[in-house]
Amino acid sequence: MTEITATRTENTRLQRIGAVLRDVMTRPSGAIGLTLVVLHLVLANVSPWIVPYDYKAMDSLQMLKPPSGAHWLGTDHLGRDVLTRTLMGGREALLVTGIATPIAVIWGGFVGIFFGLVGGRLDEVLMRVVDAFLSLPWILKMLVLIVTFGTGIEVLIPTLAFFYGIPVIRIARAATHDVVARDFVSAARARGHGRITIIRRELLPNVLDTLMVEGAMRWSWMLLAFSSLSFLGFGVSPPTPDWGLMIADGRGLMSFAPWGVLAPVVALSSLIIGINLTADALAKALGIDRAQKAPV
């Protein structure tokens, strides 16, 4: 009996996830956004096997050629195939942000929920620290760390995860504040449950929706940040293909070889727009109106 009912309980939750996904897909923004995101993820995974050229093969005879039958998106200043490099240029970015985003949401979420529950003076002090952190330009903070510890995935992932977790604290704390005031939390306290149980059983399920949407938003911002770092030369090192790096390389030649910049720009922005549209549809499907909550 237990077994049967256990699956049934699970079903209510699976049903909800299913219902939310269906809702996302029926919204135009969700359908377009999710298609873009899935397309990018698939391409990033299979690109090494489908690209027509070697991404680092230079050809001094084919420099800065416009799009043609041989090079659909033309070639760059070193004669490398732009299509190949664009298709592969998101791999590094997706890998780094794909790992850093969940870390950021999890640590920021837990800290935010904890301080939202505890409240009081400690919470006030922490939030002022968060405010102070947020008031500094992020690029500055990140550059300091990267210059100190060097570039590379092992530095970039923790750095991005750390800095992008801080605004999550604030969102998680605000969402927790709404829940903590409700009677079921008082009921749990009155029964004598400990803080950990209250966070896990009462708060987390109710804050999770907000965190999921927030996570999607953080992901898109993190991608931008990663590309910006590459653009500045602190992210991926050449010759690894990367959109940020490609934009930086092609920037000076934009007036007579725009394809070199255009292709990575379209790739990067379509991914970010896709994530944003998905997050938007997700928020609506979950019943969280992001428009009413002040962005951080």
Next chain:
Amino acid sequence: MSALIDIRDVSVGFTGRDGRTREVLRNIDLTVAPGESVGLVGESGSGKSTLAFAAMGYLKRGLRLLGGSAAFNGNDMFARSRQELERIRGGQLALIPQNSGQSLTPTLRIGAQLGEALRLHSALPVGQHGARVIELLSQVRLPDPEGIVARFPHELSGGQQQRVAIAMALAGDPVALLLDEPTTGLDVTTQAHILELLRDIAAERSMAMVYVSHDLGAIARVCDRVVVMYAGEVVLEGPTRQVLRAPAHPYAQGLLASIPRLDDATLPVALDGRPPAPGEAGAGCAFADRCALVQDKCRATRPPLAAVESGERVRCFFADEARRDRGRRKGAAPVRYSRDSAMLTLDDLSISYARPRLIDQLLGRSSDLLPTVDDISITIGKGETLGLVGESGSGKSTILKTIAGLLPPAGGTVAVGDHPLPRLVEQRDPNQLRQIQLIFQNPDDSLNPRHTVADILEQPLKLYYGLSSTDLRARSVQVLERVRLGAHYLDRLPSQLSGGEKQRVAIARAFAADPEIVLCDEVTSALDVSVQAAVLDLLNDLKATQGTTYVFVSHDLAVVRALSDRVAVLYQGRLCEIGQTDHVFGGVSHPYTEVLLGAVLEPDPDTAPTLTADDVVERAPPAQGCPFQRRCPRKVGTICETDTPPWQRNGGDHAIRCHIAREDLA
């Protein structure tokens, strides 16, 4: 006389997710003559508010007009343009909403808000607006209108805000007022005052009123005619006296029987079942499933709204039988207890919300703020039910929170049996925690929306009894059965339950711990009356079978009367009177109890509330003397301001705290 509001054959519905059209209102006919006051009653979801808004030509998002017409003063409200509607609404036809505190703009001063209403809806030159604002505010009997003009909404009490909303509605010199639960959420005394005001204003201006309420007591006071709605249709319509005295429809009868009465110490009779969801009423009578008189005919054909001899219109084939069946079915007698040992003792309890300021802490100064609750000493016997009554702000819920350990007392002790309890919940041992359980007012808020019923019930079982998963399931079923719900509820989420079912789950959760003491914080006030009756009945049953001690907080005196053995009356966090229910509610009583009892509205058109004290809400207790001194209609003199009144007892345990001699308090 031509009708002012003329609603003909209106049906309103929405398209569900499955693409089916579901009707929220079904073929409604309603006319309101100039100067007439009509009450729309029904439980939540009956469509009464939708109907009132339809009279304004307004439908909530997602709803559409499926047929019929709604005319106001000869204007077809669904055919007019937006601009024309804007001129009529707020002008000739004004709305007074339920929660006026939320409908006033928080950043505008009262004078500016009323000025805006005048600018939009009256022909007065701007120069005269100031004088007219003062005039309007004095018409709604607000003291010191010149002072009110400069205030912001949050600086007014709930009753005052409601008066401002009324003044705003009057700004356009309306010929008809729509009132959507205008007194719900207000204290009894305030509610009684507002209703008298509405009666007077309607009579003075011969204004028509459409009064939407679930409260038959309020309807009885202000309406000439009552329309009873059920599942989106009118089931009974007629003069107030007839509808309330001799209801010709079984639903109206059930509704009346489910209202607890102050003059009746039995529990009200619950109306079983729940109304059909929109679009689920089927071919027959919508009430058939809950009706005691149901016949095959009722399930097959939908009865027409037919006129009967006595002048009402009834949607029932068996109106005569229904009327005969009356004689108010008797409710169960409440379980009474005989007093033996003390279960819960509050000794000189005081509670303060004010935290000492940092500067005071540093200087070692004590805070000069008065405690919110002070000097509470009550002993509650094993198996006894103590009712705590008082208006909002009287500290009823605060006391419960302190007993539960959610709020530390500033002084005094809470003891269970002979053992004093630690001040805070975190310091109490598991058994102490298990002994006391709390049930909250609103189950929407006290049940985690993400947990299934099984999750909800398992929490206390796991915490207090450490049951394994197999036992948990079996035990949860038992716990559910105790509140008369079946095992199939276990896998539902709160959003899949009705209001009454949710509250039952909340009660089941409290009783899962097998507590000795259950604290009930306004547990029925978020529920419909018929559901309230069922919940009261359930609590009474549990008391009989489990021998539970209840502390029952409510602002509704009739509800307290139905369930309590003893009653304590609180004003501003101080006790005024305590004693057996019959003693408190009859015979000698404290002036404040008298004021409260006088303001209670009975669903009977021939009773009128006795309004003695004014309804000004106080924000803080006076520093010394009697807490009720400022509002007391029987104030003796300066002694009330300087000396704390003594407890005056009869031979038994009925005690009144007043300077007036007991004999003179009758």
